[in-house]
Amino acid sequence: MPDVDSLVQILWDYMLVGHELRPADCIFVLGSHDIRVADYAVELYQQGYAPRLLFSGGVVQRNPALGVFWDATEAEYFARRARAMGLPSEAILIENRSRNTGENIQYTRQLVESRDLNLESFIMAQKPYMERRVLATALKQWPGIDFLVTSPPISCADYLRGPLPRDAVIQHIVGDFQRVKVYGENGFQAPQAIPAQVWDAFEQLVALGYDQRLVV
Numbered sequence: 001m002p003d004v005d006s007l008v009q010i011l012w013d014y015m016l017v018g019h020e021l022r023p024a025d026c027i028f029v030l031g032s033h034d035i036r037v038a039d040y041a042v043e044l045y046q047q048g049y050a051p052r053l054l055f056s057g058g059v060v061q062r063n064p065a066l067g068v069f070w071d072a073t074e075a076e077y078f079a080r081r082a083r084a085m086g087l088p089s090e091a092i093l094i095e096n097r098s099r100n101t102g103e104n105i106q107y108t109r110q111l112v113e114s115r116d117l118n119l120e121s122f123i124m125a126q127k128p129y130m131e132r133r134v135l136a137t138a139l140k141q142w143p144g145i146d147f148l149v150t151s152p153p154i155s156c157a158d159y160l161r162g163p164l165p166r167d168a169v170i171q172h173i174v175g176d177f178q179r180v181k182v183y184g185e186n187g188f189q190a191p192q193a194i195p196a197q198v199w200d201a202f203e204q205l206v207a208l209g210y211d212q213r214l215v216v
Contacts, residue, residue, distance in 0.1 A: 002201070004208065005160065008170055010201035011177045012156040014194070017131045019148045024050045024121040026093075030104045030134060031057015031074030033066055034127050034164070038078035040152040041125040042085045049123055054093040054111075055079045056104040065168040101134060102188060105141040121146035128154060129173045133180050136189040167210075174205050175213025182215055 002010075027050045029041040038055070045053055057074025070077050075096040082092060095111050098104045112119050126134045128151040135149040160166050177198075184191035206214070 002204070004170070004205070005157070007201040007205050008160065008173055009156045010198055011173055011205075012129055012159075014198045015129045015132045015173075015177060015180075016151075017135055017149050019150060021049060021123065021150060022148065023048070024123045024146070024148060025052075025119040026050050026122050027053045028108060028122040028124045029053060029055045029078055030101065030124065030126045030130075031055075031059055031078075031098065032127055032130075033061045033063055033068045033074075034152075035078070035081060036152045036154070037125055037127060038081045039085070040150075041078075042082050042087060044123060044125070044150075045082075045087060045091065052091045052093060053082060053087065054095065054108060054122075055082070056095040056098055056108050058095075058097045058099055058103075063168075065171070066164050068164075101130075101137050102141060105138050109142050122148070124149045126151055128152065128156075128159065130176055132192060133176055133183070133189065136180065136184065136192055139190040140188065170205070170210050171212045174202065174210040175215070177202055178214050 027041050027044050029038060041053055055075040055078040059074050060072065061068045061070040061074060072080065073096045075094045079092050079094050083089065095107050098107045122145065124134055124138060124147055131149045131151055135147060138147045160169060180192050181194060183189045
């Protein structure tokens, strides 16, 4: 039987999309408990990939399992970080109402359209194990837009050894993977083919107790 790290690696590899970076109208940063996503998005801006950043997320992260306790919404917390790293306020847009990935897309679309911003291409930034789900949601919720998805270049092994508690991170990875299947079936995102080996790894992890973030 594969060890836990090997099983998580299978899900991790599946969730990575592997898009090649190219310039876009805007870097769209989806809310997260991982501040490294904001740091990475700022690096992309500094490298000239887009002239502005849009931070989306209305959740105030207070997660004991992850040891994350913030005093502002994800979007506002990320934007504060970006300004501290030298980004000008005029390059930053904030959407601070959304509570989940679908609302990240929906409310960002409303913001862009209400301001006639004429943004037609986005680099979407999130955690590595959410790339596939983010892209599938965007393709369903905002058709006709050129989306590219990316994440901080961290290996699965390094992520599990990182600053966030290992078992809590695995719970999140397993839960996010399951949502790819469930949300694809209920029409909330574009359906994704899931290889048998990947689904088997998921089921083994659930059997080992990584079931705290599953949806019914």
